Amino acid sequence: MIKTRLTEFLNIEHPIISAPMAFAAGGELANAVSRAGGMGLIGGGYGDEEWISTQFNLRSNHAIGCGMITWALAEKPEMLDLILSHNPAAMFLSFADPAPFSAQIKSAGVPLICQVQSLYDTKLAVDAGADIIVAQGAEAGGHGDSRGTLCLVPEVADYLSRNAPEVILCAAGGIGDGRGLAAALMLGAEGVLIGSRFWASTEAMVHKNMHQAAIEKTGDDTIRSSVMDIARHIKWPARFTARVLKNGFTQRWHHDQADLIKNADTEADKWKKAWNEGNVDIANTFVGEVTGLIHDIQPAEVILKNIMDEAEKILTIQRVS
Numbered sequence: 001m002i003k004t005r006l007t008e009f010l011n012i013e014h015p016i017i018s019a020p021m022a023f024a025a026g027g028e029l030a031n032a033v034s035r036a037g038g039m040g041l042i043g044g045g046y047g048d049e050e051w052i053s054t055q056f057n058l059r060s061n062h063a064i065g066c067g068m069i070t071w072a073l074a075e076k077p078e079m080l081d082l083i084l085s086h087n088p089a090a091m092f093l094s095f096a097d098p099a100p101f102s103a104q105i106k107s108a109g110v111p112l113i114c115q116v117q118s119l120y121d122t123k124l125a126v127d128a129g130a131d132i133i134v135a136q137g138a139e140a141g142g143h144g145d146s147r148g149t150l151c152l153v154p155e156v157a158d159y160l161s162r163n164a165p166e167v168i169l170c171a172a173g174g175i176g177d178g179r180g181l182a183a184a185l186m187l188g189a190e191g192v193l194i195g196s197r198f199w200a201s202t203e204a205m206v207h208k209n210m211h212q213a214a215i216e217k218t219g220d221d222t223i224r225s226s227v228m229d230i231a232r233h234i235k236w237p238a239r240f241t242a243r244v245l246k247n248g249f250t251q252r253w254h255h256d257q258a259d260l261i262k263n264a265d266t267e268a269d270k271w272k273k274a275w276n277e278g279n280v281d282i283a284n285t286f287v288g289e290v291t292g293l294i295h296d297i298q299p300a301e302v303i304l305k306n307i308m309d310e311a312e313k314i315l316t317i318q319r320v321s
Protein backbone atom coordinates (compact mmCIF):
# COMPACT_ATOMS: atom_id res chain seq x y z
CA MET A 1 0.00 0.00 0.00
CA ILE A 2 1.32 3.46 -0.85
CA LYS A 3 -0.55 6.07 1.15
CA THR A 4 0.11 9.75 0.48
CA ARG A 5 -1.76 13.01 0.96
CA LEU A 6 -3.19 12.42 -2.54
CA THR A 7 -4.84 9.10 -1.61
CA GLU A 8 -6.14 10.68 1.59
CA PHE A 9 -7.46 13.85 -0.08
CA LEU A 10 -9.20 12.08 -2.97
CA ASN A 11 -10.17 9.13 -0.79
CA ILE A 12 -8.64 6.62 -3.21
CA GLU A 13 -6.59 3.49 -2.61
CA HIS A 14 -3.64 4.11 -4.95
CA PRO A 15 -1.82 7.37 -5.85
CA ILE A 16 -2.69 7.12 -9.54
CA ILE A 17 -4.93 9.40 -11.61
CA SER A 18 -5.71 8.58 -15.25
CA ALA A 19 -5.31 11.55 -17.60
CA PRO A 20 -8.35 13.23 -19.15
CA MET A 21 -7.31 12.35 -22.70
CA ALA A 22 -9.47 14.02 -25.33
CA PHE A 23 -11.31 11.48 -27.54
CA ALA A 24 -9.64 8.50 -25.77
CA ALA A 25 -10.61 8.66 -22.09
CA GLY A 26 -14.33 8.04 -21.91
CA GLY A 27 -16.54 6.88 -19.08
CA GLU A 28 -15.50 3.26 -19.47
CA LEU A 29 -11.81 3.98 -18.88
CA ALA A 30 -12.51 6.44 -16.04
CA ASN A 31 -14.75 3.85 -14.37
CA ALA A 32 -12.17 1.10 -14.71
CA VAL A 33 -9.40 3.19 -13.17
CA SER A 34 -11.58 4.32 -10.26
CA ARG A 35 -12.84 0.76 -9.72
CA ALA A 36 -9.21 -0.40 -9.53
CA GLY A 37 -8.54 2.10 -6.73
CA GLY A 38 -7.20 5.10 -8.65
CA MET A 39 -9.05 8.19 -9.84
CA GLY A 40 -10.38 8.06 -13.39
CA LEU A 41 -10.95 11.24 -15.38
CA ILE A 42 -13.09 11.71 -18.47
CA GLY A 43 -11.31 13.61 -21.25
CA GLY A 44 -13.67 16.52 -21.80
CA GLY A 45 -11.08 17.96 -24.22
CA TYR A 46 -12.47 20.78 -26.33
CA GLY A 47 -15.96 20.56 -24.83
CA ASP A 48 -18.44 18.46 -26.80
CA GLU A 49 -21.56 18.65 -24.64
CA GLU A 50 -23.24 15.50 -25.90
CA TRP A 51 -20.08 13.37 -25.73
CA ILE A 52 -19.28 14.47 -22.19
CA SER A 53 -22.80 13.75 -20.93
CA THR A 54 -22.78 10.33 -22.63
CA GLN A 55 -19.49 9.47 -20.90
CA PHE A 56 -20.73 10.57 -17.47
CA ASN A 57 -23.83 8.45 -17.99
CA LEU A 58 -21.58 5.37 -18.24
CA ARG A 59 -20.48 5.96 -14.63
CA SER A 60 -21.07 3.03 -12.28
CA ASN A 61 -20.77 3.37 -8.49
CA HIS A 62 -17.31 4.85 -8.57
CA ALA A 63 -16.30 8.49 -8.28
CA ILE A 64 -14.88 9.85 -11.53
CA GLY A 65 -13.72 13.31 -12.51
CA CYS A 66 -13.43 15.28 -15.73
CA GLY A 67 -10.85 17.42 -17.48
CA MET A 68 -11.10 20.21 -19.99
CA ILE A 69 -8.51 22.11 -21.99
CA THR A 70 -8.60 25.47 -20.21
CA TRP A 71 -8.37 27.73 -23.27
CA ALA A 72 -11.18 25.73 -24.91
CA LEU A 73 -13.29 26.13 -21.74
CA ALA A 74 -12.68 29.89 -21.95
CA GLU A 75 -14.30 29.77 -25.40
CA LYS A 76 -17.27 27.73 -24.07
CA PRO A 77 -17.56 28.66 -20.38
CA GLU A 78 -21.07 27.16 -20.18
CA MET A 79 -19.42 23.72 -20.32
CA LEU A 80 -18.41 24.11 -16.70
CA ASP A 81 -22.07 24.24 -15.57
CA LEU A 82 -22.71 21.07 -17.55
CA ILE A 83 -19.72 19.21 -16.12
CA LEU A 84 -20.45 20.31 -12.54
CA SER A 85 -24.06 19.17 -12.96
CA HIS A 86 -22.67 15.63 -13.26
CA ASN A 87 -21.07 15.87 -9.78
CA PRO A 88 -17.49 15.10 -10.82
CA ALA A 89 -15.13 13.82 -8.12
CA ALA A 90 -12.54 16.32 -9.41
CA MET A 91 -12.20 18.94 -12.13
CA PHE A 92 -8.94 19.00 -14.09
CA LEU A 93 -7.73 22.02 -16.06
CA SER A 94 -4.65 22.34 -18.23
CA PHE A 95 -3.18 24.71 -20.82
CA ALA A 96 -4.11 28.28 -19.70
CA ASP A 97 -4.67 30.27 -16.51
CA PRO A 98 -7.31 28.41 -14.45
CA ALA A 99 -8.24 31.54 -12.44
CA PRO A 100 -11.46 32.42 -14.31
CA PHE A 101 -12.97 29.04 -13.39
CA SER A 102 -11.61 28.22 -9.96
CA ALA A 103 -14.21 30.05 -7.84
CA GLN A 104 -17.11 28.19 -9.48
CA ILE A 105 -15.38 24.82 -9.14
CA LYS A 106 -14.41 25.37 -5.54
CA SER A 107 -17.77 26.74 -4.50
CA ALA A 108 -19.31 23.53 -5.89
CA GLY A 109 -17.05 21.68 -3.43
CA VAL A 110 -15.20 19.94 -6.28
CA PRO A 111 -11.42 19.41 -5.93
CA LEU A 112 -9.48 21.44 -8.51
CA ILE A 113 -6.56 19.73 -10.25
CA CYS A 114 -4.36 21.99 -12.39
CA GLN A 115 -1.77 20.60 -14.77
CA VAL A 116 1.26 22.87 -15.24
CA GLN A 117 4.22 22.83 -17.60
CA SER A 118 6.45 25.46 -15.94
CA LEU A 119 7.14 27.30 -12.69
CA TYR A 120 5.22 30.26 -14.10
CA ASP A 121 2.12 28.08 -14.60
CA THR A 122 2.59 26.71 -11.08
CA LYS A 123 2.31 30.20 -9.60
CA LEU A 124 -0.90 30.82 -11.57
CA ALA A 125 -2.36 27.51 -10.37
CA VAL A 126 -1.48 28.22 -6.74
CA ASP A 127 -2.98 31.71 -6.98
CA ALA A 128 -6.14 30.20 -8.47
CA GLY A 129 -6.45 27.91 -5.44
CA ALA A 130 -5.56 24.54 -6.99
CA ASP A 131 -5.86 21.64 -4.54
CA ILE A 132 -3.63 19.40 -6.64
CA ILE A 133 -0.95 20.41 -9.12
CA VAL A 134 0.25 18.03 -11.81
CA ALA A 135 3.70 18.91 -13.14
CA GLN A 136 3.76 17.66 -16.72
CA GLY A 137 7.07 17.03 -18.47
CA ALA A 138 7.65 17.05 -22.21
CA GLU A 139 7.93 13.26 -22.43
CA ALA A 140 4.14 13.22 -22.12
CA GLY A 141 1.84 12.02 -24.86
CA GLY A 142 -0.54 14.59 -26.29
CA HIS A 143 -0.14 18.32 -25.75
CA GLY A 144 2.48 19.85 -23.53
CA ASP A 145 5.46 22.16 -23.44
CA SER A 146 9.23 21.71 -23.32
CA ARG A 147 10.39 21.12 -19.71
CA GLY A 148 11.48 17.58 -18.79
CA THR A 149 9.76 15.69 -15.95
CA LEU A 150 12.98 14.94 -14.04
CA CYS A 151 13.77 18.60 -13.26
CA LEU A 152 10.30 20.13 -13.40
CA VAL A 153 8.80 17.93 -10.67
CA PRO A 154 11.37 18.64 -7.91
CA GLU A 155 11.46 22.31 -8.87
CA VAL A 156 7.68 22.54 -8.48
CA ALA A 157 7.94 20.49 -5.25
CA ASP A 158 10.41 23.03 -3.84
CA TYR A 159 8.20 25.92 -4.93
CA LEU A 160 5.17 24.38 -3.25
CA SER A 161 6.99 23.52 -0.04
CA ARG A 162 8.10 27.17 0.26
CA ASN A 163 4.91 28.89 -0.89
CA ALA A 164 1.92 26.58 -0.70
CA PRO A 165 2.69 23.46 1.34
CA GLU A 166 -0.99 22.50 1.50
CA VAL A 167 -1.10 21.92 -2.28
CA ILE A 168 -0.54 18.28 -3.32
CA LEU A 169 1.86 17.55 -6.18
CA CYS A 170 1.60 14.83 -8.84
CA ALA A 171 4.03 14.08 -11.65
CA ALA A 172 3.13 13.40 -15.30
CA GLY A 173 5.04 12.68 -18.47
CA GLY A 174 6.81 9.41 -19.13
CA ILE A 175 5.34 7.36 -16.28
CA GLY A 176 4.24 3.94 -17.47
CA ASP A 177 5.35 1.41 -14.89
CA GLY A 178 6.27 0.98 -11.24
CA ARG A 179 9.72 2.44 -11.79
CA GLY A 180 8.13 5.67 -12.99
CA LEU A 181 5.77 5.85 -10.01
CA ALA A 182 8.58 5.14 -7.52
CA ALA A 183 10.81 7.73 -9.20
CA ALA A 184 8.03 10.34 -9.11
CA LEU A 185 7.64 9.79 -5.35
CA MET A 186 11.42 10.19 -4.94
CA LEU A 187 11.24 13.51 -6.80
CA GLY A 188 8.76 14.88 -4.28
CA ALA A 189 5.42 14.02 -5.90
CA GLU A 190 2.67 12.36 -3.89
CA GLY A 191 1.09 10.65 -6.87
CA VAL A 192 1.14 10.41 -10.65
CA LEU A 193 -1.08 11.26 -13.58
CA ILE A 194 -0.77 8.63 -16.28
CA GLY A 195 -1.98 9.11 -19.85
CA SER A 196 -0.28 6.97 -22.47
CA ARG A 197 -0.17 3.73 -20.46
CA PHE A 198 -3.96 3.96 -19.89
CA TRP A 199 -4.46 5.01 -23.52
CA ALA A 200 -3.02 1.56 -24.25
CA SER A 201 -5.83 -0.18 -22.37
CA THR A 202 -8.81 -2.20 -23.57
CA GLU A 203 -11.21 0.45 -22.22
CA ALA A 204 -9.66 3.44 -24.05
CA MET A 205 -11.42 4.73 -27.17
CA VAL A 206 -8.53 4.18 -29.56
CA HIS A 207 -8.38 2.67 -33.05
CA LYS A 208 -6.74 -0.78 -32.94
CA ASN A 209 -4.22 0.25 -35.62
CA MET A 210 -3.01 3.06 -33.36
CA HIS A 211 -2.62 0.67 -30.46
CA GLN A 212 -0.67 -1.70 -32.70
CA ALA A 213 1.57 1.12 -33.95
CA ALA A 214 2.33 2.19 -30.37
CA ILE A 215 3.27 -1.36 -29.37
CA GLU A 216 5.67 -1.63 -32.30
CA LYS A 217 7.40 1.74 -31.80
CA THR A 218 9.90 3.05 -29.27
CA GLY A 219 10.31 6.43 -27.60
CA ASP A 220 12.71 7.34 -30.45
CA ASP A 221 9.78 7.19 -32.84
CA THR A 222 7.86 10.06 -31.20
CA ILE A 223 7.99 13.76 -31.99
CA ARG A 224 6.47 16.96 -30.58
CA SER A 225 4.77 18.83 -33.39
CA SER A 226 1.89 21.10 -34.38
CA VAL A 227 1.08 19.54 -37.73
CA MET A 228 -1.92 17.63 -36.40
CA ASP A 229 -3.44 20.82 -35.01
CA ILE A 230 -2.96 22.63 -38.31
CA ALA A 231 -4.61 19.68 -40.07
CA ARG A 232 -7.51 19.66 -37.60
CA HIS A 233 -7.91 23.47 -37.72
CA ILE A 234 -7.45 23.65 -33.94
CA LYS A 235 -5.79 26.87 -32.85
CA TRP A 236 -3.54 25.85 -29.97
CA PRO A 237 -1.44 28.57 -28.29
CA ALA A 238 2.00 28.42 -29.96
CA ARG A 239 3.89 27.19 -26.87
CA PHE A 240 2.00 23.88 -26.83
CA THR A 241 2.88 21.11 -29.26
CA ALA A 242 1.67 17.51 -29.12
CA ARG A 243 3.75 14.34 -28.81
CA VAL A 244 2.71 11.77 -31.39
CA LEU A 245 4.28 8.90 -33.30
CA LYS A 246 6.33 10.02 -36.28
CA ASN A 247 4.69 8.99 -39.54
CA GLY A 248 4.47 9.97 -43.19
CA PHE A 249 2.44 13.06 -42.25
CA THR A 250 4.96 14.43 -39.72
CA GLN A 251 7.81 13.59 -42.08
CA ARG A 252 6.18 15.52 -44.92
CA TRP A 253 4.98 18.57 -42.97
CA HIS A 254 6.82 19.03 -39.65
CA HIS A 255 9.56 21.12 -41.27
CA ASP A 256 7.24 22.69 -43.82
CA GLN A 257 4.36 24.02 -41.74
CA ALA A 258 3.90 27.18 -43.79
CA ASP A 259 3.17 24.98 -46.80
CA LEU A 260 0.84 22.80 -44.73
CA ILE A 261 -1.14 25.91 -43.79
CA LYS A 262 -1.45 26.74 -47.49
CA ASN A 263 -2.72 23.22 -48.21
CA ALA A 264 -4.73 22.95 -44.99
CA ASP A 265 -8.13 22.24 -46.49
CA THR A 266 -7.08 19.31 -48.66
CA GLU A 267 -4.80 17.91 -45.97
CA ALA A 268 -7.50 18.33 -43.29
CA ASP A 269 -9.91 16.15 -45.26
CA LYS A 270 -7.25 13.48 -45.79
CA TRP A 271 -6.25 13.59 -42.11
CA LYS A 272 -9.82 13.27 -40.85
CA LYS A 273 -10.57 10.35 -43.17
CA ALA A 274 -7.35 8.66 -42.06
CA TRP A 275 -8.26 9.18 -38.37
CA ASN A 276 -11.64 7.53 -38.88
CA GLU A 277 -10.13 4.65 -40.83
CA GLY A 278 -7.16 4.15 -38.52
CA ASN A 279 -4.61 4.99 -41.23
CA VAL A 280 -1.61 5.59 -38.98
CA ASP A 281 0.64 6.86 -41.75
CA ILE A 282 -1.51 9.98 -42.18
CA ALA A 283 -3.46 10.46 -38.94
CA ASN A 284 -1.26 10.97 -35.89
CA THR A 285 -1.14 8.50 -33.03
CA PHE A 286 -1.10 10.54 -29.81
CA VAL A 287 1.19 8.74 -27.39
CA GLY A 288 4.20 9.69 -25.28
CA GLU A 289 7.80 8.54 -25.12
CA VAL A 290 6.59 5.85 -22.75
CA THR A 291 5.36 4.02 -25.86
CA GLY A 292 8.76 2.30 -25.72
CA LEU A 293 7.67 0.67 -22.44
CA ILE A 294 4.26 -0.42 -23.75
CA HIS A 295 4.24 -3.95 -25.13
CA ASP A 296 0.59 -4.91 -24.81
CA ILE A 297 -2.95 -3.63 -24.49
CA GLN A 298 -4.35 -4.62 -21.11
CA PRO A 299 -7.44 -3.86 -19.04
CA ALA A 300 -6.85 -0.68 -17.00
CA GLU A 301 -7.20 -2.66 -13.77
CA VAL A 302 -4.29 -4.94 -14.74
CA ILE A 303 -2.17 -1.95 -15.79
CA LEU A 304 -2.79 -0.19 -12.49
CA LYS A 305 -2.13 -3.31 -10.42
CA ASN A 306 1.15 -4.03 -12.22
CA ILE A 307 2.34 -0.46 -11.67
CA MET A 308 1.46 -0.62 -7.99
CA ASP A 309 3.04 -4.05 -7.44
CA GLU A 310 6.29 -2.99 -9.10
CA ALA A 311 6.49 0.35 -7.28
CA GLU A 312 5.77 -1.25 -3.91
CA LYS A 313 8.50 -3.84 -4.53
CA ILE A 314 11.05 -1.16 -5.46
CA LEU A 315 10.16 1.00 -2.49
CA THR A 316 10.33 -1.97 -0.09
CA ILE A 317 13.80 -2.91 -1.35
CA GLN A 318 14.87 0.69 -0.73
CA ARG A 319 13.53 0.62 2.81
CA VAL A 320 15.29 -2.61 3.82
CA SER A 321 18.66 -1.93 2.20
Ligand SMILES: Cc1cc2nc3c(=O)[nH]c(=O)nc-3n(C[C@H](O)[C@H](O)[C@H](O)COP(=O)(O)O)c2cc1C
Nearest residue numbers: 019021022094140141142173174194195196286288
Ligand atom coordinates in the same frame (compact mmCIF):
# COMPACT_ATOMS: atom_id res chain seq x y z
C1 LIG B 1 -3.98 10.56 -26.29
C2 LIG B 1 -3.75 11.67 -25.29
C3 LIG B 1 -4.66 12.70 -25.22
C4 LIG B 1 -4.47 13.71 -24.27
N1 LIG B 1 -5.42 14.68 -24.17
C5 LIG B 1 -5.33 15.57 -23.15
C6 LIG B 1 -6.39 16.50 -22.92
O1 LIG B 1 -7.39 16.52 -23.62
N2 LIG B 1 -6.27 17.36 -21.88
C7 LIG B 1 -5.17 17.34 -21.07
O2 LIG B 1 -5.12 18.12 -20.12
N3 LIG B 1 -4.14 16.50 -21.29
C8 LIG B 1 -4.20 15.61 -22.29
N4 LIG B 1 -3.18 14.73 -22.50
C9 LIG B 1 -1.95 14.83 -21.66
C10 LIG B 1 -2.18 14.18 -20.31
O3 LIG B 1 -2.94 15.02 -19.48
C11 LIG B 1 -0.88 13.86 -19.55
O4 LIG B 1 -0.18 15.02 -19.24
C12 LIG B 1 0.05 12.92 -20.28
O5 LIG B 1 -0.62 11.85 -20.88
C13 LIG B 1 1.08 12.38 -19.29
O6 LIG B 1 2.15 11.77 -19.92
P1 LIG B 1 2.16 10.23 -20.39
O7 LIG B 1 1.36 10.21 -21.63
O8 LIG B 1 3.59 9.95 -20.60
O9 LIG B 1 1.54 9.42 -19.28
C14 LIG B 1 -3.34 13.71 -23.43
C15 LIG B 1 -2.43 12.65 -23.54
C16 LIG B 1 -2.62 11.64 -24.45
C17 LIG B 1 -1.63 10.50 -24.51
